[in-house]
Amino acid sequence: MLLLPLVVICFVILERMAWDLNALSAGDDVAKNLGINVERLRLSGLMISTFAASCCLAFTGVIGFIGLMGPHICRMIIGSDHRYLIPCAGLMGAAILLISDTAARTIMSPVEIPVGIIMYAVGGVFFLYLIMRGRGRGLY
Numbered sequence: 570m571l572l573l574p575l576v577v578i579c580f581v582i583l584e585r586m587a588w589d590l591n592a593l594s595a596g597d598d599v600a601k602n603l604g605i606n607v608e609r610l611r612l613s614g615l616m617i618s619t620f621a622a623s624c625c626l627a628f629t630g631v632i633g634f635i636g637l638m639g640p641h642i643c644r645m646i647i648g649s650d651h652r653y654l655i656p657c658a659g660l661m662g663a664a665i666l667l668i669s670d671t672a673a674r675t676i677m678s679p680v681e682i683p684v685g686i687i688m689y690a691v692g693g694v695f696f697l698y699l700i701m702r703g704r705g706r707g708l709y
Contacts (some may be wrong), residue, residue: 572628580655581623586614587651594649632685634692635662641699664689 589610592600600607622636639662640654647653666684668692673682 572624575624576621578635579617579624580659582617583614583621583655584652586610586617587655590614590651594651609668632666632688634688634695635665636693638665638692641695 586590589605592603592605593607593610597607600610603662640658642665643654643657643661647657665688669687670684673687676682
């Protein structure tokens with residue numbers, strides 16, 4: 570119950586910043602021409618998202634690759650509109666953790682594998698896939 574108000578407040582603030590984040594993703598010049606204070610937006614967005622992530626991390630512990638896989642998967646599915654990407658990434662992270670925890674508990678039934686091992690294996694394969702896909706497009 571301690572974590573819920575902190576995350577909800579950060580989520581609401583980030584959702585209110587979604588339009589500005591969409592403009593910023595078009596470039597600094599475009600965002601400045603639309604009247605957005607780019608430096609303040611970057612600093613406040615970074616501070617708010619870092620605060621929300623650090624609160625969650627303090628309660629759950631280190632679970633690697635969720636914060637990296639969730640947004641990448643959502644961006645592939647729904648695109649880069651931050652109005653939808655922010656909530657989708659949170660839900661995707663929860664789904665990834667739930668599936669990984671279920672797999673960690675059922676792979677070797679009487680013995681429970683740490684969920685971090687499952688996450689590192691899946692995350693490593695996922696990012697190798699992203700790198701290989703990017704090389705085909707000439708991005709790397």
